[in-house]
C-alpha cells in the first residue's frame with residue numbers, strides 16, 4: 001500500500017494534490033478550482049482509503065489554490081487533505097479546516113433571505129464543528145453544511 | 153451599540169443597561185430631548201401597531217418622523233436598488249427604523265447606511281424591540297429577570313415573539329412551561345439552545361391547572377389556518393384560551409402578557425383582574441423604544 005501511495009502522490013512534478021475527498025464529490029471540487037491554463041489534471045474516484053473508506057483524489061500540475069478555493073473545498077470535502085508538491089517532493093500537507101467566517105462562498109437556502117433578494121455577498125459563520133453547521137449572518141438561519149450550495 | 157438588529161448581538165449587560173434607561177425614562181429621571189431629530193420609519197410591510205409605537209416614542213421625546221409604508225420598495229418600479237433607496241433616506245434622517253418581510257434586510261441596511269438602524273421586524277427572523285419590551289415588562293413587574301418561572305402559550309412553532317423571548321430569557325436563570333398543541337410545539341433548535349444553557353422546560357397540553365407556580369404567563373394567538381380542519385381547531389382551542397376562572401390560585405405577582413392584537417385567546421373577563429398586563433405591556437413598548445432610540449442617537 002505504501003508503495004502505491006508514493007507513486008500517486010509523486011506523480012506530478014509541481015502542483016497540488018487534494019486527497020481524501022469524500023467519494024463522489026470530486027466533480028464538485030473541480031467546479032471550484034479555477035483552471036485558467038491547460039494544466040494536467042488527474043482524477044481518481046472511489047479509491048480505497050484506510051482513513052475514510054472510499055475516497056476521490058485530484059492532482060493538478062502547476063497549480064496553487066487560492067484561500068477562497070481552499071475554503072470552498074473544505075465545505076464540500078471536509079475530510080480532504082491538501083498536499084503541495086515541488087520537484088516531486090511533498091512540501092506541505094494540511095488537513096482542510098472550515099473557516100470561522102465564510103464570505104460569499106455559499107448560497108443561503110432560505111428563499112426569504114436578503115442575500116437571495118439583492119445582489120450582495122453572502123456571509124456565514126461556522127456554529128458547530130461536528131457535524132458542521134453554518135449560520136447565515138443575514139437571515140440568521142442555521143444549516144447543516146450538506147444543505148448549502150456553493151456559489152458559482 | 154451602533155444599531156439594533158438582532159437579540160443575538162446584545163450582551164446581558166447591554167440588555168440590563170437598556171432596561172435601566174427605559175425605567176429612568178418612564179419615571180422621568182431621564183428626559184431625552186430629540187428636538188430636530190428625524191426618524192425615518194420604513195415599513196415595507198404593514199404593522200400599524202409597531203409603527204405607532206415608534207412614532208409615539210419619537211414624538212414623546214420632541215423628535216419627529218418621516219414615514220414610508222406599504223410596498224416592498226417604493227422605488228422598485230423605477231429600478232432603483234434597495235441600497236440606493238436606503239442611502240437616499242439616510243440623507244434625510246438621523247435614524248432608520250425598518251420593517252421588512254425580507255429576512256436580514258435590517259442587517260443589510262445597517263451595512264449600507266451611516267445612520268443607526270433599528271430592526272422593527274424582518275420576516276420570521278428577528279423583532280428585537282418586541283423582545284426588549286417584553287423583558288422590560290417582566291423586570292418591571294417582577295423586579296428581576298432571574299429565577300423566574302415563565303409560561304409560553306399558543307403557537308410556539310411559528311411565533312417569532314415567543315422564540316425571541318425564550319432565547320432572550322435564556323441569558324438569565326429561568327424555567328419555562330410551554331403550552332401548545334403537539335404540532336405547534338417549540339422548535340427543536342430552540343429547545344436544543346435551552347438545553348445547552350441548562351435551562352429547564354416542560355411541554356404541556358393544557359393551560360388550566362398548570363399555571364399556579366408561574367410568575368409570567370405569555371399568551372399568543374393560534375391561527376385557525378394552522379389546523380388541518382376547523383373541527384381540529386375547535387377540539388383543542390379551549391386548552392389555550394385563558395379565562396378568569398383559571399386564574400384562581402395563581403401567584404399574586406403573576407402577570408398575563410400578550411403581544412397584541414388579541415383575538416379570543418384571552419377572555420375579556422381577565423382584563424379587569426390584577427393579573428392582566430397586556431395593555432401596560434404595550435405602553436412599556438414606548439418607553440423601551442425611547443430608550444433604544446436615545447441610546448443609538450447618543451442622547452443618554
Ligand SMILES: [Zn+2]
Pocket residue numbers: 108109110113114115136137138139140141256
Ligand atoms: Zn440567509
